Amino acid sequence: MATKKPNIVVIYVDNHPGAVMGCAGNPEAYTPNLDRLSQNATLFTEAHCPNAMCSPCRASVLTGLMPSQHGIHTWIDEYYKDDWPDNWNAIDEFDTLPEKLAREGYDTALIGKYHLGNAESATDLFKKCITMQIGHVQSFYENDIIDGEERYKHPGHSVDFFTDKAIDYIEQCCEEKEIPFFLFLTFPAPYGHWPAIQGEPVNRYADRFTDSPMLSVPREGISKQAIDWISILKEKDLDDGEYDVLLQIPNDLPTLRNYYSQISIVDDGVGRVLEALENNNLADNTLFIFASDHGMSLGQHGFWGHGEDTWPSNTHREANHIPLIIKAPDDGNKQKVVDSLVGTTDIYATILDYVGLEMPHINESPARSMRPLIENENIVWNNACFMEQEETRAIRTSQWLFMMRVQNTEYNFKHELYDLVADPDERMDLAQDPEYADVVSKLSARLDEYFSVYANSRWDLWKGGTVKSNSTRPFLWKETWGDSWTPEY
């Protein structure tokens, strides 16, 4: 048996809710490879990301930190590129996962979207980078690529392109048998926003969804909070027309079909990478993780996409629930389903654990290794996930979802409380019901306590802190903390 450290492959996709996989019980999603993987691995049914935007979650998985610790509270908007420091890397000050692994002798590669600052700076963290120049996805085709010294537009669909590159990388690594590798494969799909998924799909999975009624996404009207968000953007003169479409997309069947077809393309990429690992006899000695940066409402709860696209922001299940399948090295292909509440930062700790690295101190990071859950150890697991979306901070337990809202604003935001046992669909807000005052105060205290530890005052928006690069509600923070409030780096 090799004593070599395990290879690590993390396929980290873009905006894929945990419920849209065959193995999650969705009859319309076509994901044969993920379904097969789940039969030989551990499927986490209650994995939730700390934020429902791309950049913060990517930062959390690479640092094991919450947004209020690493400072990235929303997607990093390339519109502000000119303000960024030279070759800015948003998590430069942290000892990141790839850097730790490199010190352990790993070869490290980022293949896919980076979206944590200037994409050229990804080489500060990863030895090898094949990445997209722009983080914000407009199309799956012909994106500008940074590939070592080369700059070009990739051919075909970006999932296929990055899959090809990942397989090339795996094969190259095979030649250097003694060196373990960490492949961070970040598909910029299924994505779920126009224009990338506008209109009926035109790809190899399109036929499968022709005329599909899309009943796995229940029909539901637009919520008041989604409309309020668009109207406040309008009022604050922040609406550049891109946000309006968030009200047009829900219930648009061509878009839903297109989105599902993108999930099948992602699934295909996952299948090909797994096959490459097997063909190169690497499957047994590889820690393989499939996850998404964050979830995505497909119209559930009356909004589209991100939890920040309501006013106030929300952490409903669809926005923060992510798919998570982990195949541990040398585990004999056991199928397992774990319903403990786990989070994105736990992925970070789990990787460290399998590599044999020291866990971060509990006062520094909320990250917990999921290895005992995978290996069936009898452990006490703090069954809770914490989330934050600028003005909303939330805790999810097996019984409750509690969204706490920042109070010192002119908007009079209300908290929300859902009883997940009686009301798993999160429809009946109990936070204003006096009968639940006790529950509210206990959960509030847990949130306060959590964020008193896992926040850096510089990036703690609730206590006068700021954000890196940009916020989607700068007006709120200026109103709350004064006109001089401004993003930093």
Next chain:
Amino acid sequence: MNKRQPNILLIFVDNQPASMMGCYGNDEIFSPHLDELASSGVLFRNAFSPNSMCSPCRASMLTGLMPSQHGVHTWLDDYIMDTWPEGFSAIAEFETLPEKLAKKGYHTALIGKYHLGFADEPQNGFKHWVAMEKGTMESFYDVPMIDNGQRHTAPEHSVDYFTRKSLDYLDKHASPNEPPFFLCLTYPAPYANVPDPDHRYSHLYADLPMNSVPREGLSPELIDWILLCKEKYPDEDFAWYKRLAEQPNDLPAMRRFYAQVSMVDDGVGQVLAKLQEKGVLENTLVIYTADHGKSNGQHGFWGHGEDTWPSNMHHSANSIPLLISYPGFAQAGLEVDNLVGTTDLFATILDLADCELESPEPIFGQSFGPMLRGETTEFRDEVFMEQEETRAIRTSEWLFMKRLENTKYGFKDELYDLVNDPDERVNLAQDPNYAEVVAKLSSRVEEFFTKYTNPRWDLWKGGTVKSNSTRPFLWEEVWGEDWTPEF
């Protein structure tokens, strides 16, 4: 055959597109009495209202005139009632349908919603008068009513209330030995924009999938309208407009709306049974129609054609049900595909009641009486519609929406090929291949609105509106800041 002078029962409901009835092919709606009425009479597949708001269509029904002739371009806003002249009726200057019929010896009655001015006293030649105090619907329950001078609050659902009042009326006036009656029964339902607690028909719709309304996202034109309302209107008005975006695809809202049709259907059944009981059914012209249509989310908007920016005349907004039974005259079970409009119905009623269609204003409407007998299918193939900044013609081949040009908004015309694109999805107006079609239809619209307008109420030529417009900012921008509604 000899033309008799029939009793006339005009059931004129509030916001019901033709598609919301069993007899029009909707398999989710429970409307047995309406379906029965259809099979005992004539069903018009292609009936359209001239506007898609309540007050203008009611005015057109009672005067035979287009909005640009009678001056009512949108719903009359009860919230500014205190600006109305004393005793205001928006159609006081015209000789109305009830006035014409009264001259011919009819006993006339309005039972239901009026929404053309003050409802305290009988208006426009109606003698018997049971009406809601206000035109704007706020609830189906506890509605303040004026019953021939007496004020009270209806204890039951207002549909049931008006049914009860109609039965009382018919008990007194429906008799082969009495003068003929004209009962205008204007139910304030199905209506879709008020809170609506469960009633005896709600359970029929509780788990309905609502597949009869295809699932579709919101249109950019609806969102533009809502954001414009945010910019132009006070917060409390915006709160109302915002709901236009919340209701499409909201299954509970859609089911509540459907359930109201069954309430109305129930009332229709009771009223028809009363005609039978009184022995007058054989000599009664029964008409069931609506003020205007309503989008249930089709084309990405909810409700009125004016609730997009710019306003639209898509099928769902202006399509109305039209059922006519007249035993011994109208051919039972006949279906008519010809295009007819609200003002044609005005002309037809006068024709069947043996009244002259004389008026100082030009009247576009024509009697389709001969079609009711199945004698002909010849009828002019066009209807015209107008919604402030949009004017339209619909033929069996085309729907053309012409937009006002002299604004800062750069509104575009729309053209749909109804033969190849019956769902009105592909706008051809900007396609050079259709330039000739556009030019021809455009001049037909212009010609029509040259003849059927009063310069005073012609918004496209510097005119104004009665009482209020829903886009006063537009008319102030176009015609100057002193543009203002009149009476």
